[in-house]
Amino acid sequence: xxxxxxxxxxxxxxxxxxxxxxxxxxxxxxxxxxxxxxxxxxxxxxxxxxxxxxxxxxxxxxxxxxxxxxxxxxxxxxxxxxxxxxxxxxxxxxxxxxxxxxxxxxxxxxxxxxxxxxxxxxxxxxxxxxxxxxxxxxxxxxxxxxxxxxxxxxxxxxxxxxxxxxxxxxxxxxxxxxxxxxxxxxxxxxxxxxxxxxxxxxxxxxxxxxxxxxxxxxxxxxxxxxxxxxxxxxxxxxxxxxxxxxxxxxxxxxxxxxxx
Numbered sequence: 001x002x003x004x005x006x007x008x009x010x011x012x013x014x015x016x017x018x019x020x021x022x023x024x025x026x027x028x029x030x031x032x033x034x035x036x037x038x039x040x041x042x043x044x045x046x047x048x049x050x051x052x053x054x055x056x057x058x059x060x061x062x063x064x065x066x067x068x069x070x071x072x073x074x075x076x077x078x079x080x081x082x083x084x085x086x087x088x089x090x091x092x093x094x095x096x097x098x099x100x101x102x103x104x105x106x107x108x109x110x111x112x113x114x115x116x117x118x119x120x121x122x123x124x125x126x127x128x129x130x131x132x133x134x135x136x137x138x139x140x141x142x143x144x145x146x147x148x149x150x151x152x153x154x155x156x157x158x159x160x161x162x163x164x165x166x167x168x169x170x171x172x173x174x175x176x177x178x179x180x181x182x183x184x185x186x187x188x189x190x191x192x193x194x195x196x197x198x199x200x201x202x203x204x205x206x207x208x209x210x211x212x213x214x215x216x217x218x219x220x221x222x223x224x225x226x227x228x229x230x231x232x233x234x235x236x237x238x239x240x241x242x243x244x245x246x247x248x249x250x251x252x253x254x255x256x257x258x259x260x
Contacts, residue, residue: 073122090105116154
């Protein structure tokens with residue numbers, strides 16, 4: 001699991017523990033008003049999430065020696081996801097206000113979404129074998145059946161994690177809660193941890209430059225604000241001597257406050 005995902009999972013787990021502590025001190029987390037007598041803040045919302053992620057892979061592998069092959073294959077992927085039904089989430093903050101609030105979604109640490117995943121792969125492999133090349137050097141053995149790609153479109157369940165950033169004030173983070181890499185058996189993944197079953201969480205080339213949507217925690221706990229829609233965009237390109245990958249993501253999250 002990527003370091004970022006581990007950090008997010010730990011943060012959500014800590015949020016769940018904090019909610020339990022609050023429940024002991026104030027009856028139950030769901031019943032705590034916006035500002036309780038012991039200083040805890042909480043507010044409950046219906047949350048909806050949707051997003052699209054596009055990933056692309058280009059190979060540029062040249063033949064090694066006179067009997068090698070070149071590979072300039074292309075791969076593309078599009079992942080579109082959304083919540084089928086709004087999910088009830090409680091936002092929780094410690095007395096005096098922590099760096100960022102925690103989110104707690106009932107008994108689960110993720111938001112269920114449904115997704116459409118489309119992946120393609122176009123092989124562009126050329127052999128440069130000549131008469132001087134050994135027959136055993138390059139190419140499949142006689143009688144070997146060619147592996148058939150299983151690219152195409154799939155409809156899958158795709159859980160995601162939503163939380164505030166640990167490093168950026170008022171910044172929302174969204175990451176994948178799925179590790180299912182078995183959707184395709186013979187269609188190459190386009191960008192490692194920046195394509196399905198993962199979501200792009202960092203942009204640019206600087207580590208820790210996370211993709212966030214802005215939502216002021218001051219507004220989050222203000223009962224006069226009833227609904228927000230926060231947007232996030234980002235992209236990342238990785239270049240290697242024999243290939244390059246690019247991933248772009250756009251997602252949004254909407255909060256509708258439930259009456260206290």
